Amino acid sequence: MEKYQFGYGCMRLPVANADDPASFDYPLIEKLFDTYMDQGFTYFDAAYTYHGYHCEEAVKKALVERHPRDSFELATKLPLRDFKDAEDMERIFNEQLEHCGVDYFDYYLLHNMGTNIYDKCQKYDAFGFAEKKKAEGKIKYLGISFHDMPELLDEALKLMKDYDPDASAASWAFRFAASQEGVVRVLSGMNSMEQVMDNTATFRDFKPITEEELAIIDQVREIIEKNTPIPCAACSYCTHGCPKQIAIPQYFALYNSISRTTGSFSSQAVYYNNISLKHGKASDCIGCGQCEKACPQHLPIREYLKDVAAKFEAGSSFPTKK
Ligand code: SF4
Numbered sequence: 001m002e003k004y005q006f007g008y009g010c011m012r013l014p015v016a017n018a019d020d021p022a023s024f025d026y027p028l029i030e031k032l033f034d035t036y037m038d039q040g041f042t043y044f045d046a047a048y049t050y051h052g053y054h055c056e057e058a059v060k061k062a063l064v065e066r067h068p069r070d071s072f073e074l075a076t077k078l079p080l081r082d083f084k085d086a087e088d089m090e091r092i093f094n095e096q097l098e099h100c101g102v103d104y105f106d107y108y109l110l111h112n113m114g115t116n117i118y119d120k121c122q123k124y125d126a127f128g129f130a131e132k133k134k135a136e137g138k139i140k141y142l143g144i145s146f147h148d149m150p151e152l153l154d155e156a157l158k159l160m161k162d163y164d165p166d167a168s169a170a171s172w173a174f175r176f177a178a179s180q181e182g183v184v185r186v187l188s189g190m191n192s193m194e195q196v197m198d199n200t201a202t203f204r205d206f207k208p209i210t211e212e213e214l215a216i217i218d219q220v221r222e223i224i225e226k227n228t229p230i231p232c233a234a235c236s237y238c239t240h241g242c243p244k245q246i247a248i249p250q251y252f253a254l255y256n257s258i259s260r261t262t263g264s265f266s267s268q269a270v271y272y273n274n275i276s277l278k279h280g281k282a283s284d285c286i287g288c289g290q291c292e293k294a295c296p297q298h299l300p301i302r303e304y305l306k307d308v309a310a311k312f313e314a315g316s317s318f319p320t321k322k
């Protein structure tokens with residue numbers, strides 16, 4: 001492989017009870033981790049907040065206590081929304097070492113970095129904190145993280161199946177991502193043996209995406225765009241005159257993106273919350289109509305904003321500590 005590294009994301013480990021994120025199915029997790037490692041891969045991506053704040057404990061039990069420390073690389077993340085001040089970062093970091101049962105992390109990421117959180121990180125010098133931990137030898141590499149999970153429509157999947165019946169949808173996505181210049185590692189949360197075998201096979205014998213395949217991906221993109229509920233062109237003409245500084249195109253993009261996804265975790269809702277900390281929320285619209293006068297697509301922006309508010313303001317899907 002070894003040009004393209006493939007990591008095991010630990011946000012969706014198998015659980016016995018779907019309503020209890022800490023009800024880990026340890027026999028299966030251990031088998032999945034071992035199989036992944038047997039295929040020659042070593043990178044595990046945990047976080048303080050995953051699995052209702054229990055992910056790191058699962059990694060300790062299924063990985064750290066069962067394999068020599070130098071046989072794997074462990075990444076985890078500083079929860080930027082959770083820490084209160086500089087001392088709190090120290091408390092959380094020490095908890096993380098204990099949760100994971102290690103005395104250093106190979107990778108430590110500032111979790112879910114965004115515009116608003118960046119200010120908080122500056123204020124409490126989260127970057128300096130992480131640098132200090134690195135100098136102490138408790139972190140090997142530093143980074144930041146953010147994520148998004150769009151899923152393809154059935155029609156789009158058929159196009160890919162027709163071209164290559166044996167290739168899984170996931171392998172298209174990973175080969176596309178890993179073929180981009182500058183990408184050195186691609187992660188996947190895996191909760192079944194089928195996924196581990198499929199994904200490790202993709203990376204063991206990695207083939208960069210071809211021009212012909214890129215053309216298929218373009219067709220898939222067109223299909224997805226046709227299934228876009230709000231046909232906003234993201235020109236931003238509408239935002240200049242908005243008295244509430246509502247981030248109209250960004251909200252529409254999130255609404256379109258969430259309309260194409262399934263599953264209980266919504267990164268779009270996290271982004272919505274982040275953006276609305278510095279802009280008006282969709283529900284702040286006073287209906288003045290300035291935006292619609294400026295919109296070259298003649299979109300009923302005020303109506304769409306009601307849909308956006310109903311989708312994103314009914315309740316937050318970002319997990320908070322109990
Ligand atoms: S109608 Fe709403 S979104 Fe449009 S400019 Fe007025 S306040 Fe802003």
Ligand code: SF4
Nearest residue numbers: 232233235236238295
């Ligand atoms: S002016 Fe219309 S098309 Fe342009 S960003 Fe605003 S809503 Fe979208």
